[in-house]
Amino acid sequence: MKLTVWTYEGPPHVGAMRVATGMEGLHYVLHAPQGDTYADLLFTMIERRGKRPPVTYTTFQARDLGADTATLFRDACLAAYDRFRPEALIVGASCTAELIQDDPGGLAERLGLPVPVIALELPSYSRKELFGTDETFYQLARTLAQPCGRTPEVSCNILGPTGLGFRHRDDVVEVTKLLDAMGIAVNVVAPMGSRPSDLARLGAAHFNVVLYPEHAETAARWLEREHGQPFTKTIPIGTRATRAFVEEVAGLAGIAPRLDTGDLRQPWWSASVDSTYLTGKRVFVFGDATHAMAAARVARDEMGFEVCGLGCYNREFARPLRALAKEMGVEATVTDDYLEVERAIAAAAPEMILGTQMERHIGKRLGIPCAVISAPVHVQDFPARHSPQMGVEGANVLFDTWVHPLVMGLEEHLLTMFREDFEFSDAAGPSHHGGHAPVAAGEGGSAPHPPEADSPRSISGHRKDAEPVWAAAAERELRKIPFFVRGKARRNTESFAAERGVAEITVDTLYEAKAHYAR
Amino acid sequence: MNDGTPIGCRSAPVLRERGQHEVFCGLTAIVWLHRKMQDAFFLVVGSRTCAHLLQSAAGVMIFAEPRFGTAILEEGDLAGLKDANEELDREVARLLERRPDIRQLFLVGSCPSEVIKLDLARAAQRLTRVHAPHVRVLNYSGSGIETTFTQGEDACLAAMVPGLPATETSNLLLVGALPDVVEDQARVLLAGLGIDHVQVLPGRRADQDPAVGPHTRYALLQPFLGDTAAALDGRGATRIEAPFPFGEEGTTAWLRAVADAFGIDEATFARATDAPRARARRAVAAAAGTLSGKRVTFLPDSQLEIPLARFLARECGMEPVEIGTPYLHAGLMAPELDLLPTPVRLSEGQDVERQLDRLRADRPDLTVCGLGLANPLESEGLTTKWAIELVFTPVHFYEQAGDLAALFARPLRRKAILAGSFSLPVAGNTPGSGAEPRRAP
Ligand code: SF4
Ligand code: SF4
Numbered sequence: 001m002k003l004t005v006w007t008y009e010g011p012p013h014v015g016a017m018r019v020a021t022g023m024e025g026l027h028y029v030l031h032a033p034q035g036d037t038y039a040d041l042l043f044t045m046i047e048r049r050g051k052r053p054p055v056t057y058t059t060f061q062a063r064d065l066g067a068d069t070a071t072l073f074r075d076a077c078l079a080a081y082d083r084f085r086p087e088a089l090i091v092g093a094s095c096t097a098e099l100i101q102d103d104p105g106g107l108a109e110r111l112g113l114p115v116p117v118i119a120l121e122l123p124s125y126s127r128k129e130l131f132g133t134d135e136t137f138y139q140l141a142r143t144l145a146q147p148c149g150r151t152p153e154v155s156c157n158i159l160g161p162t163g164l165g166f167r168h169r170d171d172v173v174e175v176t177k178l179l180d181a182m183g184i185a186v187n188v189v190a191p192m193g194s195r196p197s198d199l200a201r202l203g204a205a206h207f208n209v210v211l212y213p214e215h216a217e218t219a220a221r222w223l224e225r226e227h228g229q230p231f232t233k234t235i236p237i238g239t240r241a242t243r244a245f246v247e248e249v250a251g252l253a254g255i256a257p258r259l260d261t262g263d264l265r266q267p268w269w270s271a272s273v274d275s276t277y278l279t280g281k282r283v284f285v286f287g288d289a290t291h292a293m294a295a296a297r298v299a300r301d302e303m304g305f306e307v308c309g310l311g312c313y314n315r316e317f318a319r320p321l322r323a324l325a326k327e328m329g330v331e332a333t334v335t336d337d338y339l340e341v342e343r344a345i346a347a348a349a350p351e352m353i354l355g356t357q358m359e360r361h362i363g364k365r366l367g368i369p370c371a372v373i374s375a376p377v378h379v380q381d382f383p384a385r386h387s388p389q390m391g392v393e394g395a396n397v398l399f400d401t402w403v404h405p406l407v408m409g410l411e412e413h414l415l416t417m418f419r420e421d422f423e424f425s426d427a428a429g430p431s432h433h434g435g436h437a438p439v440a441a442g443e444g445g446s447a448p449h450p451p452e453a454d455s456p457r458s459i460s461g462h463r464k465d466a467e468p469v470w471a472a473a474a475e476r477e478l479r480k481i482p483f484f485v486r487g488k489a490r491r492n493t494e495s496f497a498a499e500r501g502v503a504e505i506t507v508d509t510l511y512e513a514k515a516h517y518a519r
Numbered sequence: 520m521n522d523g524t525p526i527g528c529r530s531a532p533v534l535r536e537r538g539q540h541e542v543f544c545g546l547t548a549i550v551w552l553h554r555k556m557q558d559a560f561f562l563v564v565g566s567r568t569c570a571h572l573l574q575s576a577a578g579v580m581i582f583a584e585p586r587f588g589t590a591i592l593e594e595g596d597l598a599g600l601k602d603a604n605e606e607l608d609r610e611v612a613r614l615l616e617r618r619p620d621i622r623q624l625f626l627v628g629s630c631p632s633e634v635i636k637l638d639l640a641r642a643a644q645r646l647t648r649v650h651a652p653h654v655r656v657l658n659y660s661g662s663g664i665e666t667t668f669t670q671g672e673d674a675c676l677a678a679m680v681p682g683l684p685a686t687e688t689s690n691l692l693l694v695g696a697l698p699d700v701v702e703d704q705a706r707v708l709l710a711g712l713g714i715d716h717v718q719v720l721p722g723r724r725a726d727q728d729p730a731v732g733p734h735t736r737y738a739l740l741q742p743f744l745g746d747t748a749a750a751l752d753g754r755g756a757t758r759i760e761a762p763f764p765f766g767e768e769g770t771t772a773w774l775r776a777v778a779d780a781f782g783i784d785e786a787t788f789a790r791a792t793d794a795p796r797a798r799a800r801r802a803v804a805a806a807a808g809t810l811s812g813k814r815v816t817f818l819p820d821s822q823l824e825i826p827l828a829r830f831l832a833r834e835c836g837m838e839p840v841e842i843g844t845p846y847l848h849a850g851l852m853a854p855e856l857d858l859l860p861t862p863v864r865l866s867e868g869q870d871v872e873r874q875l876d877r878l879r880a881d882r883p884d885l886t887v888c889g890l891g892l893a894n895p896l897e898s899e900g901l902t903t904k905w906a907i908e909l910v911f912t913p914v915h916f917y918e919q920a921g922d923l924a925a926l927f928a929r930p931l932r933r934k935a936i937l938a939g940s941f942s943l944p945v946a947g948n949t950p951g952s953g954a955e956p957r958r959a960p
Contacts, residue, residue: 001590001606003562003614010571033630035544035663038572040891050898052891059540062633062664076539083872095566096630096664099597124566125594 006338006358008313008376012122013094014039015132019140019215020090021053021163022192026140027086029077031069031097031104034059046379047164056080058097070102077108081115088116088144088196090136095124116196118143128336130214130288130314133162137191138218144199145227150206154253155185157205159220159231160212161192166291166375167389168192171211174391175236178246179209181260184253191215203227207252211235211390213290214314235290238298239266239395259392266395270302281406282488284309284350286333286341286359287374289317291389293324295354295373298398300328309333309348311341313356338362349488352406357381367487369405468497470505477507492517529856531865533847538870541891542820542845543576543907544663545671546629550577551911552675553586555696558622558724561587562614563661564607564639565629576907586621588614592631603637604645611646615654622653622725625675628660655682655725667845669743669821669910672696676720679728680750683720686730690716691777692756694747695740698913699723705740705764705916708774711791712783720747731756736780738773740764740915742855743822745848762854764915765823765923766830767799772854795917802921803834806928811836813884813931819843819869820889820906825855827887827909827923832860835924839863840883843874885931902930 013030020028021043030036037057043049058076060069081089091104105119118139122132137159158175161168172193176186187205188198202223208231210220220231230252236245243259250257269275283305285296289312299305310325311333312318318334325332333344338358345353345362353363353370357377363370372381373389388394470478481489489510496513497505546569549561563569570589577585590610596603607626615621624646626639643658650656659678661671676694691714693705702719709717718729720737731737733755739748742763752758761776762769771792778788815837817824824844831837841864866874871892878886879899886896886903893903904927914923 001564001592001596001603001610003588003610004567004570004591005585005588007567007570007574009567011567013568014571033544033663034540034542034667035546035572035630036568037539037541037891038543038547038575040541041889042575044892044894045890048894050894052895057539059538060664062662065634065664079538079872095568096634099631099634123594124568125592125597128567 004337008336008338008356008358009129010039010042011095011124012127012129012132012135013092013120013124014042015129015134016090016092016120016122016136017043017053017055018129018133018162018164019136019191020055021049022161022165022168023054023190023194023196025087025195025197026054027080027084027089028053028055029073029080029089029091029104029108030055030057030094031073031092031102032057032059032094033096034061036094036096043163046377047382048379049163053163054084054086060097065100069097069100070107073102073104073107074111077111077113081113086115086196088118088140089113090118090120090140092120092122093124098124116143128314130316133215134218137162137216138222140191140196140199141202141219142222144196145202145223146200147227148201148203151185151187151204153185154183154255155187155205156249156253157187157202157208157223157229158189159208159210160214160216161189162212162215163192164375165192165212165215166372166377166381167387168212170386170388171390171394173386174388174393175209175211178236178242178259178391179249182246182250182253182255182258184249184255203229205229207231207249209249214288214317235294236390237291237294237394238302238398239264240301241294241297242391242395261392264392264395266302266399269396269399270304275304275403278403278406279304281305281352282308282348282350283352283354284345284348284359285373286311286313286345286353286355288312288314289321291374292354293321294389295398296324296328298395299354299402302395303399303402305352308350309344311335311344342366349491351485351488352402354402371402371405468494468502468505471507474505474507474510477510489514529853531856531859531861531863534864534866536866536868536870536873538868538873540667540845540869541818541871541889542869543668543889544572544630545661545666545668545674546572546627546663547576547668548661548671548675549573549587549627552672552696552721555699555723556623556721556725558620559586559625560614560618560621560623561625561627562611563587563589563627563629564632564637565589565592565627566631567591569629569631586618592635597635600635600637603635604642607637607642608646608649611656612649615650622655624650624654624656625678626656626658627675628658628662630662630664633660633662633664657682667819669741669823670746670846672741673744673746676744677746677750679721680731680747680754683728683754684730685754686732687734688716688730688732689734689736690718690730691781692729692731692735692737692751693717693719693740694737694744694751696721697740697915701913701915701919704918708791708795708916709777712774712778712781712787714777714781714783738777739851741823742826742848742851743846745851748851760854762829762858763826765826766834766920767796767803767917768834768858769826769830770799770916770920771796792917799917799920803924805921806924807835809928809931810924812838814838814840814881815885815887815927816840816878816881816883817842817844818874818878818886818888818892818906819845819866820887821910822846822848823906823909824887825852825859825865828863829855829858830923831927833858834920835927837885837927840881841866841874841877843867843869845869885927887927902934904930 020026043053058072091108108117161172208220208229210216210231223229234245234248236242246259247257283299285292292312296307296310300307307328312321313336322332342362353359354373356374360370387397493510493513628639639658643656646656657678659674720729722728731754735756737756738759759776759780761773764770764773824842828839828842843866847867887906893905896903913919
């Protein structure tokens, strides 16, 4: 048993729903208690879909338990087939149905439906959402992809986008543009945007472009083995990675690389003198492994930030992430416990966080600006406007999104010069952003908000060891330091004092520490 | 109520349906209960699905470090129940150590814990012994196989009843978790009637638990409290039969029933209620203009559907087409059914696909439904009011009557405003709305 308040990932059947909801002509019959239908609202509210997810739930109740639930499942399959006439059906169990052992796969098979029925084995008590997407897509590809000859022109599949994916909609558009510029045709985009009948011709592509390894790596490996299709390993997030991706694709296609950079503004924006103040800003990066690793590289190599922490919540991809963290000289935080992430962030004392919805709120709590780079995300990160993370426009979007929460250069200087100015009081935060004002009542948009009340937050507990004491004058001096670097100054001074066995921190200690940590 | 319109649905036929239910499970009630009971922690014993549900239902509020959590069962816990009990005891001990402010701990059963027959009642007794007297540990089930949405509150309150202190005095007990501001208004109204020995279940803190005994009379504030009512009856208390306090009329009838039970005279009643009644009528009238003559359908969600339809029909001039409710407790609902205009289609339970077929045939002006259905129905050109808000927003009693009507008027007003800027529906360009999937060029 593990006590959990926040989960980065849902259960694996939600992953299967993401695959089914991204597709057309596929229906999912899920053996699940009434109540598990809550998952529909992730798609209808957060992603704002104008259509119900193609999922039929058996919604069994206590009185159905016993032999009855198998009948219920069969009836639900038949009714779903009759009503929706899908090209293929996936069937499976949610966590509760896994315990009652009805075998959805076997039951559905015996119905003799005239379409492929794919049984999903998704172990709910040991795996999570991302396993669910990857496994579901793999099973679909494995069952539906037919042997077929290659297209006469050079073509590829785009693999990985799903329902409820962070910027998947726009990434596909951007990557298609990159391929287009090289004259490479897109055979199938899957799972999102395809039908089961499209998956039948997956094998016709010359190679595969894997955008999100979390969702499509197993399928891509299988296609490589069975259909001889190599797949891309570079994730085109950021300018450098986009270039590398174009080269990798060109290699697989056997053509010359070509990248249309007419609209690429990020490198100049980053090089312009206005951005100089970004140099060495300490950022903490956390998310799914793919987005976190890509963001860490962009942060270091294209923004000139210093990566002071790197982590991911999906253990399946921990190995490459650890390697990158090592290369960057930071400790890897691999955990699905947000309290642990909060501790790691507090310890690293970054000037900015790049993370998920949870890190956004951790940042709010700690007074550190944050930009979102990975799922899970809330409704505001399914924007109406075009906002890819990948390709040329993606690089532009990253620059704007990451710089926006930071105090602007001039403002930073003025804050330092006139730090006694009442308008620059700590409570005000960045003037252009209202970043640390109290959360607006309607934030998050769709989710229901019961009346807020103050609740003690002490789940993480408090640790108070023998820490150096601040002399009053030093404390006053510390207050003169602008709020956005004060936390770091306090921490640095304290560890400086602790290392030297200094019991009381004076103004001198403060400035000695400042000199010591100067960069 | 002799105003000439045909009323009374008590004996109307009810369409009872089985099939896919598009509803929340009872765990969801934790989201508001933990706010009301300020020293309680709700520990769900369940799966990752249960944790994910709470997170999705609680939205951003989860970040206030809420007093609820899920002890997620892992593979090892399924193998042996003995170990699961040990694990639970350990997690509870750790939790209580970290949160010394907790005085009441609810072990909340889920589908997985019910199916593997983890005996949480026994666990609650065991843990009460270990952590007494500082913490009291209770148990109820909020599983989807046993409870629908607001029934979670019923199960929770019913579990509290056996532990309530006994009393021989004559007191009034209000039952149901309401926002503090509304609860205070109710107390003021009752004080105006001269009834001041009022207690509320649930109390805001463990030491504010009401007392119950043979001279206790209780009035329900919410329609979904059938098991709690039965438990109170079991302690010898008497229920005051009344419609529920929604709208001016509902509030007046509810107060009237309480006043009658306590022998309050007509003049006192008028003195206490005339002014707020008039205020409520005026406030409702402001929204009724938008609502009057419009047809409304309720899909099943919270058991609030019947009283709310009654309010909309009688005070706002709407015409109910179908009133769906997840569960119809005939006894508690009788005074409401008496007031409903006839004829109206009542349905209990759900087969969501067939119900949506009926809805599409009816095409009401307003559909009250859950969040999983609202946007898809909007994209079909129907106007919706998402139902959960009716549970989370202060809507009871006189001062909220206008807000209640406005909640239903707002989507209609919005549609009228937006109609000028583009032609509805607009969902042709939203994902999954039937737009052609991307294909190879
Ligand atoms: S308001 Fe902006 S800067 Fe502040 S925490 Fe949220 S995203 Fe970060
Ligand atoms: S329906 Fe059952 S399994 Fe699903 S979230 Fe509710 S209690 Fe958990």
